[in-house]
Amino acid sequence: MGVIMKQYRGKNSVRWASFLLLALFISQVIAGPICLAEERQVAGRYKVSGNTILHTITIPPQPPAAVIVVQYLPPGTPIASADPAYSSYDPTTGEVKWLLKGVSSGVLQIRLTLAHEVNKEKIRAEALFKDALGGSSTYTLSPQPMKRKTVEGC
Amino acid sequence: MEFDPTLNIDGDKIRKLREKNKVTQLYLATVVGVTTETISRWENRRYPTIKKENALKLAEALQVPLDELIEKQDEDQASPETTDFETSAPDQPSISLRPESNKSNRSSPARLLMLILPLCLGLAFLSWQFLFKAPSTNLTAIRYLPDHVLAGQIFPILIEVVADKSNPATLMLRESLPEQCLPLTAAPPFIGQNEDAHLIKWIGKVEASGRNRFAYLAKVSENTEPGRRLSFTGNLIIGRQGGDEPKVAGNQETEVAAFHWADKNRDNRIDDYEILSVYEIFPNFRELGLDLTEIEKIWASRGYRWNSETKTIEASRK
Numbered sequence: 001m002g003v004i005m006k007q008y009r010g011k012n013s014v015r016w017a018s019f020l021l022l023a024l025f026i027s028q029v030i031a032g033p034i035c036l037a038e039e040r041q042v043a044g045r046y047k048v049s050g051n052t053i054l055h056t057i058t059i060p061p062q063p064p065a066a067v068i069v070v071q072y073l074p075p076g077t078p079i080a081s082a083d084p085a086y087s088s089y090d091p092t093t094g095e096v097k098w099l100l101k102g103v104s105s106g107v108l109q110i111r112l113t114l115a116h117e118v119n120k121e122k123i124r125a126e127a128l129f130k131d132a133l134g135g136s137s138t139y140t141l142s143p144q145p146m147k148r149k150t151v152e153g154c
Numbered sequence: 155m156e157f158d159p160t161l162n163i164d165g166d167k168i169r170k171l172r173e174k175n176k177v178t179q180l181y182l183a184t185v186v187g188v189t190t191e192t193i194s195r196w197e198n199r200r201y202p203t204i205k206k207e208n209a210l211k212l213a214e215a216l217q218v219p220l221d222e223l224i225e226k227q228d229e230d231q232a233s234p235e236t237t238d239f240e241t242s243a244p245d246q247p248s249i250s251l252r253p254e255s256n257k258s259n260r261s262s263p264a265r266l267l268m269l270i271l272p273l274c275l276g277l278a279f280l281s282w283q284f285l286f287k288a289p290s291t292n293l294t295a296i297r298y299l300p301d302h303v304l305a306g307q308i309f310p311i312l313i314e315v316v317a318d319k320s321n322p323a324t325l326m327l328r329e330s331l332p333e334q335c336l337p338l339t340a341a342p343p344f345i346g347q348n349e350d351a352h353l354i355k356w357i358g359k360v361e362a363s364g365r366n367r368f369a370y371l372a373k374v375s376e377n378t379e380p381g382r383r384l385s386f387t388g389n390l391i392i393g394r395q396g397g398d399e400p401k402v403a404g405n406q407e408t409e410v411a412a413f414h415w416a417d418k419n420r421d422n423r424i425d426d427y428e429i430l431s432v433y434e435i436f437p438n439f440r441e442l443g444l445d446l447t448e449i450e451k452i453w454a455s456r457g458y459r460w461n462s463e464t465k466t467i468e469a470s471r472k
Contacts, residue, residue, distance in 0.1 A: 066433035068426050088454035101433060128426050130434040136427050
């Protein structure tokens with residue numbers, strides 16, 4: 001009986017080892033490209049405090065040549081100041097854009113101060129960039145605390 | 155009357171450097187602008203002096219300073235008399251220049267040489283088989299050329315050369331522009347432009363599995379009529395022996411039209427993805443001398459229109 005148990009345990013160990021190897025292989029095959037894709041993605045969040053919107057944008061280790069950050073405000077919202085200065089603002093649509101060139105890996109911040117407070121539910125933001133493979137990507141910047149996270153590729 | 159300065163060159167050194175760089179005589183001949191026969195004569199010391207202009211091109215092609223190609227006069231066998239004689243009679247075989255007295259002294263070594271020579275030739279043949287018959291590097295060159303350009307506009311062109319996994323390669327890239335276009339600047343810079351201003355050349359290197367980018371700016375002649383299609387052709391000359399001359403693929407033609415070159419979809423706007431594409435394709439725009447101010451201005455505005463009378467682009471206000 002002892003011998004049978006030993007054999008059983010031995011077979012079980014082999015099965016467990018095979019299972020672990022298979023799991024490791026699958027995780028490498030699936031997780032590898034995901035991690036690689038993550039390394040190439042620009043990400044970010046923004047925080048609304050009173051009449052100030054603070055964006056924190058994370059530039060990946062393989063930075064794109066340029067990134068466009070778009071802040072959608074309710075049309076007609078007056079802007080008090082922006083740091084860095086925005087590249088364009090269309091008050092009729094409420095689109096504020098920053099063209100960030102020559103960015104390097106790390107974190108950068110954009111501070112937008114409005115003339116008055118706005119409804120947090122009526123604003124949104126995006127980061128647009130070309131990834132390392134040349135594909136166009138849009139990252140929806142979510143407000144803090146995080147409500148949603150969407151990475152779209154086209 | 156102008157007199158071209160000449161230099162004494164070391165033929166052995168040239169051959170060794172050529173073999174070290176794994177480039178053919180044909181490649182050197184094309185770069186310098188002489189025949190393969192001339193290269194052979196330089197290497198075999200049948201033309202020990204060459205024009206300084208050619209020596210500079212040769213040094214550039216062999217990727218060494220000019221000094222390295224100059225013959226050192228303190229070597230035993232390089233007597234000034236020999237050099238002068240060879241200069242005046244370039245086709246004379248160099249063996250006939252040896253003094254007669256030396257011939258008798260060298261009779262035994264000559265015999266030895268007769269024995270060793272076939273062996274060396276055999277070894278050289280085997281080396282050639284094994285070293286140079288190795289799989290040649292496959293290079294692919296792809297041109298990015300805008301689909302359309304405005305008459306009188308300066309626009310960028312990019313040629314990307316990609317190597318497969320086999321070996322690094324030395325290459326020469328030749329690009330021929332249509333007569334309505336003139337090349338302006340390049341990154342990396344062109345090597346000497348010919349009398350034909352529409353033919354430009356670069357020398358470069360691509361690492362195994364690597365890529366190299368050659369970008370330049372060109373200007374379309376202002377009186378080129380709209381609708382005219384302008385053709386660009388190019389090819390690669392690969393240094394490694396046995397290499398072919400692949401053509402530059404990708405866009406071959408651009409059309410003269412009333413749209414900015416960066417406005418890919420011709421909607422009189424430069425949208426977010428169009429401006430991001432410009433930065434992605436030409437990250438070295440400053441080095442190239444490409445001014446992107448106008449593109450940024452159009453992107454930040456509602457759009458643009460081409461004023462055919464003033465021949466300028468007018469950005470619309472937001």
